[in-house]
Amino acid sequence: MTPRTATPALPLGDDALILSHRLGEWAGNAPVLEEEVALANIALDLLGQARVLLSLAGDEDELAYLREERQFRNVQLVEQPNGDFAHTIARQLYFSTYQELLHGHLATGDTDLAPLAAKAVKETAYHRDHAEQWTVRLGDGTAESHTRMQRALDTLWRFTGELFDPVDGLDSVPWHDLRATWTTRITTTLERAALTLPEGPQRSGWAAGGGRQGLHTEPFGRLLAEMQHLHRSHPGATW
Amino acid sequence: MVTTTALEAELRALAGAVPDPELPVLTLAELGVLRDVRLTAPDRVEVCLTPTYTGCPALETMAADIERALHDHGIPHVEVHTVLSPPWTTDAITDEGRRKLAAFGIAPPRPTGPGPVPVDLTLRCPHCGSTDTTLLSRFSSTACKALRRCETCREPFDHFKEL
Structure with a gap:
């Protein structure tokens, strides 16, 4: 297998695949039935996007199931554990806002990612809307929900800087502008939710690199073990 | 100019009459996901489908159902491709x-x-x-x-x- 690791389809496909897997972990555990269905639907959209993107980079199954941790190029944000519901919503808010802006830009370009981006941006707008509504509901809800939502936003803040590191092969993306628009949108939502924009650094103190370089956080290995276990133990298994 | 033969029109109607697997009340033509049906050889048909949502799990069933419908009509080789552009919209x-x-x-x-x-x-x-x-x-x-x-x-x- 020689995946086209140079294509930007790989990092974007990995973002979608890994976040899809994390959201899938909510199946059977969501707080209410409607959220069970919502998170599974969002996961399904992301899985569909991942399949198209990874197919542009190589064989989708081999890329998903047979790569080692260091070969994945997703940002660290998407591999962070679900935590409580507020953590999942904070991760969704940060990521879907970013993904909608990025796909919106790519949809107008002429790369081989444009058709997928034009399709995905409409799906992602629903994901962002879902995350914003929950952010407002939790932030402007009870004292407990407010505390937890703020804590989740603060905890995940240090993974947001990496979103705007230029991706190889996506030279036309105005990353600086993307970051400014992202910050404005997040700030607006948090104001509506009576929450505060986190102030700390948008990177971890250990700045040797990030997910785009194949360097991942400790929970990622366990995620991969679960995601790849069946395929590795029973190659070619079907049902 | 692209022309459509009478046989292509007939095959298109057949493929378009396949019901949606999840909303069987609708046909694929009514859902607006059937983009093209072309004869590429006398015994070979190429069909283009577009997904409603990127991850729509019904797409593979749709493709299999179209293949079956056209096989039953005497076309031995049916290829179903997925096209994303232009993206499907509910206006279709x-x-x-x-x-x-x-x-x-x-x-x-x-x-x-x-x-x-x-x-x-x-x-x-x-x-x-x-x-x-x-x-x-x-x-x-x-x-x-x-x-x-x-x-x-x-x-x-x-x-x-x-x-």
Whole structure:
């Protein structure tokens, strides 16, 4: 297998695949039935996007199931554990806002990612809307929900800087502008939710690199073990 | 100029008459996902399908159902391709498709094309016709639907959400 690791389809496909897997972990555990269905639907959209993107980079199954941790190029944000519901919503808010802006830009370009981006941006707008509504509901809800939502936003803040590191092969993306628009949108939502924009650094103190370089956080290995276990133990298994 | 032969038109009608696996009340033509049906050789047909949502799990079943329908019509080689561009929108659902959705108890999508942004008031309960409905969840039994409740007859119903 020689995946086209140079294509930007790989990092974007990995973002979608890994976040899809994390959201899938909510199946059977969501707080209410409607959220069970919502998170599974969002996961399904992301899985569909991942399949198209990874197919542009190589064989989708081999890329998903047979790569080692260091070969994945997703940002660290998407591999962070679900935590409580507020953590999942904070991760969704940060990521879907970013993904909608990025796909919106790519949809107008002429790369081989444009058709997928034009399709995905409409799906992602629903994901962002879902995350914003929950952010407002939790932030402007009870004292407990407010505390937890703020804590989740603060905890995940240090993974947001990496979103705007230029991706190889996506030279036309105005990353600086993307970051400014992202910050404005997040700030607006948090104001509506009576929450505060986190102030700390948008990177971890250990700045040797990030997910785009194949360097991942400790929970990622366990995620991969679960995601790849069946395929590795029973190659070619079907049902 | 691209021309369509009588046989192609016939095959297109056959493929288009295949019911949607998850909304069997609609055909693929009424859903607007069938993009093209072409004879590439006397015994070979190429079909282009577009997904409603990127991750729509019904797509593989649609492709298999089309292959079966065309095989049964004597075409030995059927290739079904997925095309993403231009992206599918709910505006591709035909008027007949919308009528069938409503009759089936699913509120059809409102127009998304150019023009004024539709307001929630134009959405009617498919059971009693009331416009007094509330969104329960933006996501429902399939990726393409939202769950609402009618405040007049109190029945919950699916809404084919605009995309």
